[in-house]
Amino acid sequence: MAPLPLPLLLLALAGLAVAAAQPGQPFPPSPQQSTDASDAAALLAVFQRWGLRYGPTASPGDPCGTRDWPGSFARNASVGCRCDGSPVCRITHLNVTGFSNLTGIPPELFSLTELVSLDLSNNNLSGSIPQEVANLSKLQTWHFNNNKLSGLLPNESSRLGSLQSLWMFDNYIEGQLPEFIANFTNIIDLRIYGTKLRGPIPKNFSKLTNLKILMLGDLDGGNSTFDFIADGANISILSLRKCGIGQFPSNPPNLPNLTYLDLRSNNLSSSIEPLRRYGRLSYLYMGENNFSGPLPSEMFQSSRGLDVSYNPLLNGNLPNNPPDRKWSINYIGTSIDAxxxxNSENLTLLNCLHMKECNKFNTKPITSFAVNCGGKQRISSDPLPITFDDDTSILGAAGFHVNTDRQWIVSHVGSDPFTNSSGPGTISTTQVILGTDMPDLYETARTSTSALSYYAVGLLNGKYTVQLFFAEILIDSQLNNGTGRRLFNIDIQDQNIKRDFDITKEAGGFGRPTNITREVTVDNSVLKIHLYWSGRGTCCIPYEGAYGPLVSAIRVFRPEKPNNSPPPARPVSAPSNDDKRRGVVAGIAALCIAGAVISSSVVYLWWKWVAM
Incomplete structure (x- = not known):
């Protein structure tokens, strides 16, 4: 494999790791100081195994003497050192991210025993994590997210008691969620989701009292409880999406700094009342559970984004919007009275969607619908004109839009906890999309950091063709060394049709179109298309919050029936004798008529001449 030259942009070493996880920033040595020989040899061996070359200003024998390491936001390789007044400097920070050609972890890496920060995120690393990781006992920041690492997290990892930041999401790590993580009592930022790990969440996680950010998710198996959260913890961001949690406590832990809470897709079946304790919440996501009882009015006053969708036993009245703003709430799939x-038209469609009063008297039957997701109305021909409806409504952190005339609904939930934003919601590009006769359909899209759903309401029951249109117009892997990738799942009528769907891979490149076509059956007047994130793919390329589902357009119609074709033409055969006789008679009659017309014309012209 040919060595891969490093990029030419400057990367500040202060950006190598989470600032909160650093005991102090490394600094370049003075001219009288040099790199420890064993560290220099280990780093050189690591770079050689990975096919990386030092930049023009870096010395393989003295990497600590390099003041400027080249790099960019998406791809960089850099080191930081600490000398502490000694003539010999030790390598304490190593950042190698965004290299798609890196496929293994060199054993020499674990000879860098003074490392306090190791970032190997957004590469293509595979295989298991060696037990020699225990040699890095001084690590405070360990990020290996967005790779293809598999196997168990080795028990030797339990010796990393100084860890303050651990990111391991979007890998194939498997087994039980390790209890030894509770040994990381200094940890501030813990993110584990999009893996093959199983629950339950160990109760001894309650020892992690210094946590400020806790993001766990996608844990199969086991019933978790809230016993692992310590009362009075400093957590501000708590995401427990799809963790198999079965009961919300009647007296939940006091979390005075909590501003973001995501409990989606669990088995929570308690009253919603205890959640009133978290009055400082800006975002509360609790959809796809079994919460019951009336929705407290305080939640509308404290939450910028409130998702209670698909809690069928949740009830109460929806209050009026305040005059200065609109509620950001999604209550589809609940018993809340709105x-x-x-207006009554929107309520009719929502009632139909909720299977309350859907019949021919309050919805007109339809057999098709089409949406230009994230864009304005477009009309194309196929060969008949097809109207793709406008879908530019702003849905915020949680909300939905009802198209009353065309009888469809778009629903959205999700926001990135670190940007304090629900993201753009709709995106567009000026790039011309090639390889299609409908390029304008692919130049806009609707996106979400969690889940998107489209519903057609009032369809006549029967078989339908569903067409989904996609083009990746945001995450350009060519500009990011192939490391940026968007992955999401797709369900139609609650049946999964795609898992870890990668638009760029399916289409063969950035800005290229690809379609999915499926035949489905509608038997309750409603068609549901659900696109959702499952913790996989990159999170921050080209910017924070660039992840989750994206769709360019949707079309649903009844498939062509065989008897819709015109009947075949009658075959041409030889005329019979009767046909011949009828033809002779018809010919004579035609000649007689023609003669009469000519004679009449001659007489008329003679009369006109005499009259002159």
Whole structure:
């Protein structure tokens, strides 16, 4: 494999790791200081195994003497050192991220025993994590997210008691969620999701009292409880999406700094009342559970984004919107009464969607719908004109839009906890999309950091063709060394049709179109298309929050029936004798008529001449 030259942009070493996880920033040595020989040899061996070359200003024998390491946001390789007044400097920070050609972890890496920060995120690393990781006992920051590492997290990892930041999401790490993580009592930022790990969440995680950010998710098996959260913890961001949690406590832990709480897709079946304790929440996501009882009015006052969708036993009345703003709430799939706040046409469609009163008297039957997701109305021909409806509504951190005339609904939930934003929601490009006769359909898209759903309401029951249109117009892997990738799942009628769907891979490149076509059956007047993130793919390329589902357009119609074709033409055969006789008679009659017309014309012209 040919060595891969490093990029030419300057990377500040202060950006190598989470600032909160650093005991102090490394600094370049003075001219009288040099790199420890064993560290220099180990780093050189690591770079050689990975096919990386030192930059023009870096010395393989003295990497600590290099003041500027080249790099960029998406791809960089750099080191930081600490000398502490000694003539010999030790390598304490190593950052190698965004190299798609890196496929293994060199054993020499674990000879860098003074490392306090190791970032290997967004590469293509595979295989298991060696037990020699225990040699890095001084690590405070360990990020290996967005790779293809598999196997168990070795028990030797338990010796990393100084860890303050651990990111291991989007890998194939398997086994039980390790209890030894509770030994990392200094940890501030813990993110484990999009893996093959199983629950339950160990109760001894309650020892992690210094946590400020805790993101766990996608844990199969086991019933977790809230016993692992310590009362009075400093957590500000708590995401426990799809963790198999079965009961929300009647007296939940006091979390005075909590501003973001995600409990989606669990088995929570308690009253919603205890959640009133978290009055400082800016975002609360609790959809796809079994919460019950009336929705407290305080939640509308404290939450910028409130998702209670698909809690069928949740009830109460939806309050009126305040005059200065609109509620950012998604309550689809609940028993909440919204009759006082939305018009009757929208309420009719929502009732139909909730299977309450869907019949021919309050919805007109339809057999098709089409949406230009994230864009304005477009009309194309196929060969008949097809109207793709406008879908530019702003849905915020949680919300939905009802198209009353065309009888469809778009629903969205999700926001990135670190940007304090629900993201753009809709995106567009000026790039011309090639390889299609409908390029304008692919130049816009609707996106989400969690989940998107489209519903057609009032369809006649029967078989339908569903067409989904995609083009990746945001994450350009060519500009990011092939490391940026968007992955999400797709369900139609609650049946999964795609898992870890990668638009760029399916289409063969950035800005290229690809379609999915499926035949489905509608038997309850409603068609549901659900696109959702499952913790996989990169999170921050080209910027924070660039992940989750994306769709360019949707079309649903009834498939062509064989008897819709015109009947075949009658075959041409030889005329019979009767046909011949009828033809002779018809010919004579035609000649007689023609003669009469000519004679009449001659007489008329003679009369006109005499009259002159």
């Amino acid at each position: 009759s006082r706040t939305i």
